[in-house]
Amino acid sequence: MLAVFTKLFRSLPLALSLVLLPMAAAQAQTSSFSLPGIGDLEKQLSGDGGEAGNSKDGAADAAGENPEREELQQTLELRREIDSNREQIEALADRKRQAPVERNRLQQQLAKARQDAELDWRARYQDLSLAALAEELGQQLEALEENQQTLAKVSGELTRAQTLPERAQSTISDSLARTDEIRRRLNQENETLADAEKTRLRTELAALETRIELRNQELSVASTLEELARLRKRVLEAQTEVIQTRLDVLQPMINERRGESLNAEIGNDQLDLPESLAGNPLLETARQRNEAVREQLKDTASDVNNLIREVINAETQLDRARSLSSTVNDQIEMLDGSLLLSRILYEQQKSLPQFKPREGLDKQITEARLAQFDIRQTLQELENRDLELPEDSGLDDQQKAQLRDGLQRLIDNRVDLLNQLDQELGRKLNILVRLNLSQEQLDKLTRSLHDIISEQTFWMPSTQPLSLAWFAEFPGQVADQINTMPWRRMVTNATDILQSKWQWLFLPLVLAGGLWLVRPRLRKRIKSLNGDIGFLKRDSQRHTPLAIIYTTLLCVPGPLVLSLLGWGLWVQPGTLSTVLGAALAKIALIWLVFELCYRLLSRNGIAQRHFRWTEDNNRQLRRRLLSVGLTMVPMTLVIAFGEEWPAQLSNDRIGLVTMVAGLVVISVMLARTALSYPIEHYSRTLRSVTTTISAGAPLVLVALIVAGYYFTSVRLSGRLIDTFYLALLVILIDATAVRGLAVAAQRLAYKRAVAEREAEPKENVEGVEVEEPQMDLQQVNQQSLRLVRLGLVLLFGVLLYWVWADVINAFSYTNTIVLWESTEGSGVNATTSPISLGDVITALAIGIGTFVLVGNLPGLLEVLLLSRLSLKQGSSYAITTLLSYVIVMIGVMITLGSLGLSWSKMQWLVAALGVGLGFGLQEIFANFISGIIILFERPVRIGDVITIGELSGTVSRIRIRATTIIDFDRKEIIIPNKAFVTERLINWSLTDTVTRVTLKVGFAYGSDLQACHDILAKAAADNPRVLQDPEPLILFMAFGASTLDHELRVYLGEIGDILFATNELNRAIDTLAREHGVEIAFNQLDVHLRSAADGLLFDSGNNGRHGDTRGHYGETRTHYHDGERGRDDDGGDR
Secondary structure, eight states: OHHHHHHHTTTHHHHHHHHTTTHHHHHHHHHTSOOOOHHHHHHHHHTTTSTTOSHHHHHHHHTTOOHHHHHHHHHHHHHHHHHHHHHHHHHHHHHHHHHHHHHHHHHHHHHHHHHHHTSOHHHHTTTOOHHHHHHHHHHHHHHHHHHHHHHHHHHHHHHHHHTHHHHHHHHHHHHHHHHHHHHHHHHOSSOOOOHHHHHHHHHHHHHHHHHHHHHHHHHHHHHHHHHHHHHHHHHHHHHHHHHHHHHHHHHHHHHHHHHHHHHHHHGGGOOOOOHHHHTOHHHHHHHHHHHHHHHHHHHHHHHHHHHHHHHHHHHHHHHHHHHHHHHHHHHHHHSTTOHHHHHHHHHHHHTSOOOOOOTTHHHHHHHHHHHHHHHHHHHHHHHTOOOOOOGGGOOOHHHHHHHHHHHHHHHHHHHHHHHHHHHHHHHHHHHHHHHHHHHHHHHHHHHHHHHHHHHHHHSSOSSOOOOHHHHHHHHHHHHHHHHHSOHHHHHHHHHHHHHHOHHHHHHHHHHHHHHHHTHHHHHHHHHHHHHHTTOTTTOOTTHHHHHHHHHHHHHOHHHHHHHHHHHHHHTSSSHHHHHHHHHHHHHHHHHHHHHHHHHHTSTTSHHHHTSOOOHHHHHHHHHHHHHHHHHHHHHHHHHHHHHHOGGGGGGOSHHHHHHHHHHHHHHHHHHHHHHHSOOTTSOHHHHHHHHHHHHHHHHHHHHHHHTTOHHHHHHHHHHHHHHHHHHHHHHHHHHHHHHHHHHHHHHHHHHHHHHHHHHSOOOOOOSOOOOOOOOOGGGSOHHHHHHHHHHHHHHHHHHHHHHHHHHHHHGGGGGGSEEEEEEESOGGGOEEEEEEHHHHHHHHHHHHHHHHHHHHHHHHHHHHTGGGSOOOTTHHHHHHHHHHHHHHHHHHHHHHHHTTOOHHHHHHHHHHHHHHHHHHTHHHHHHHHHHHHHHHHOSSOTTOEEEETTEEEEEEEEOSSEEEEEOTTSOEEEEEHHHHHHSOEEETTSSOOOEEEEEEEEEOTTOOHHHHHHHHHHHHHHOTTBOSSSOOEEEEEEEOSSSEEEEEEEEESSGGGHHHHHHHHHHHHHHHHHHTTOOBOOOEEEEEOOOTTTTOOOEEOOOSSOOOOOOTTOOEEEEOOOOOSSOOTTSEEO
């Protein structure tokens, strides 16, 4: 595939030669210019030219502020580049001339390697000694390591050769643009250039010419060099096979020879002793210890040889990964965003090292160190040990001397063996450490490469966008795809698996058969559980989870067979079997999920009996979910190819049409499913959002496919299906939790009812069980329900991140898309930091998250924290309000910081805005600060009865800017918070709601004072609103003008009882006064009229109680009420 694209660029030199025709003028211009010598430039820079003679110039040069010196430095670098380019051009020309000779040499080496692979190396090594075999093994290991490193370099060169046309085209294009710019600048008559700058520009022109010539030379020999690289790679691979064959022969032979050598050393343990001493227990123990050391030495030597090969393999793959990393970075830089790059990266992804690390290396390193420490301790003990025989051995002195001599010989042999073992353990330890480091680096580099390739392939097109031409070519491309499918290989692989791996089929069939046999019992158990629902004495919270588990076991047999079969295929070697195995595993999961949903939604199933979902909704959900599940089956095969074999998606037409059709069907069915879901317990907003996501997400993936991002859409489709599974799981757990809370509420209500029933004697009816009506789910404990759903949201978030983790990591690619640069500092300390698309997306995410968090903060804090604390009234609002402002400030600062607006840049703007707003919005800021003072000092609280100025009422709402009170006319009055701080405020219920009411009562002169006291006392005692502690107070205050003035002072528990208590007390006093014949006084005025004509005088008198004025009209008495007694409308004086 890549060869086709490479051939397309073979004609690039011809096109570029046409483009380079305008360079003739430039060549004519530079031909008259002689390039400066490298030596002359170096002398001028070193100061031999006399231009840097004084100290000031030298200081300026040292500081890097001399423009002429910078021009000379750049000219020197360009001059060196010219020489380097010319040398490379000559080298490429020589390689092109030597290519036939090199090709013949490589073919001979390849033929020789193939011949060497057929030789009998065991026969050739048969006569070598152990030392010679070990030396040959070391040479072959070094050859293998060198060969692997060379192979990695050749593979990297071959990969870079595939992108040479694009790199050459980019370099030539940039060089031509720079050449035109330099020529225009040199030809400008109105611009005066310094001699050093002219020299630098003309030298740069020459460097650009050699650069273009070098790229043309590379293009001319690219095919030849690529052919030689491929041939060299074949030679190295063949030589590697030969070395591996020789190593496979050498290692067993060395082990055999080492065993023979050690067996020969065993003869040294056979001592020439009398028969009476030959079987001595001390000698046998020493021999056994020596034999154990020999066995340990054999095993250690074998481990060392195996570890050496593993180290070489790991380091070889590490070199390949490093070369591949460099190649991938070059390809991304040169081919960024092109369709060719995506196909190259798919191939590179398949060539990533498939290295299985050795497990337990840290443990083996520790064990080797401990073993080495024990050996050295043993050696020290043996060297310092005095050989003494037991006193009760029963031997004479000669026999003891012989026994002591034999033991000493065995100990000496053991010391030699331990020294050899110590050396081998040291080698093993070094190799283990080396292997561990190589594995860690290889694992880190492989993960990095995988992430880089995944990011790049996610953000670039994998196919051509759909167009009319695409639809016209579609039938022929489908036919070609069908014809090129490896049908024969698929049949062969399937046959081989059936013949060699038939046990993988037998095991799942046995398990599925066992589950199939218990299906009748499971159905009976599920029916029994469903029948208990609604009957309080038989129903429990365990019924629903048990029913779901039994239903899942009913669905398991078929998916179990498919999943185990898929796993068996997946572990087999070969990409095709891996793809088919992954597809079968995904189909098994679809089967399990949708069969479980189908059974849960069946008539009289768990959804209807346990969750109380309606039968009509269940029927619609079952039908639509079945359509979604059947649609996902062919899509999973395409998704499996995309995950395991992404390179095949570039020419996939059948899968593309399958994905488009499947996504459209899923969009329609999921939207209708969301509308059918019983979501009446949730908000309409949640229903709308769910429906929009269900319908819109698949359509967005269709749009990506149309735009050419087929692989991206396939990858996202797999994550979308997994997210759908998670949503179904969360819905099932939520319904189960709500059902459990409902059962708990029913049991609690039943216990209370039984307690009330037992408290009243009644007839006991037994033997009849009545199905109790179901409680409405809205009656469930709302706090517990909120906590359960909060836990579900957290669980769903964690699982969702786990599913989308690799896609989220792919978004790090946006950090490479620079939109603008932010400058910090000034002068020489100025630094620039790029602002990428990822920073903008992060800022938007932070802004949206801040908005959502602030909007939901009160409810979240209430559920998680505030509801558990004993806070005073208004404290919760104060905490949430201030925390909301803090979150907004932090969110704004982080958002602006992500966009490059740091605090150092914003502080002056904030200060200026603060001053301007402080003067312009002085009252608003005063109200804001006063609101904070009110929230913390709390002079008023919600529900307090206050009087501020001429306004009185009950506080209903306290906000940052203003406070709302409701007056006694039920009208809302909004008062700025500043008034509560600056004006006189009366809070009638701040610390104590008890208030005093004073009633003034005037009795007529002549009334019994004790009777008056008793009337007031009884009225106060009989009123339930009047508190007895403090007790009412009755006082005879004064002799009024026409009354005996009394006061009744009573205390009320609530401020709202003043008017009602005043009314009730006045009525009670009037009634009691009538009953006891006590007159309540009122003002009286007697007027006496006399006729002036009869000589009588007019006389008017008022003695305070009444006045008598007599005349011929008789006696006239005028009565009036004096309302000027300081009473308010309700007759009381507060």
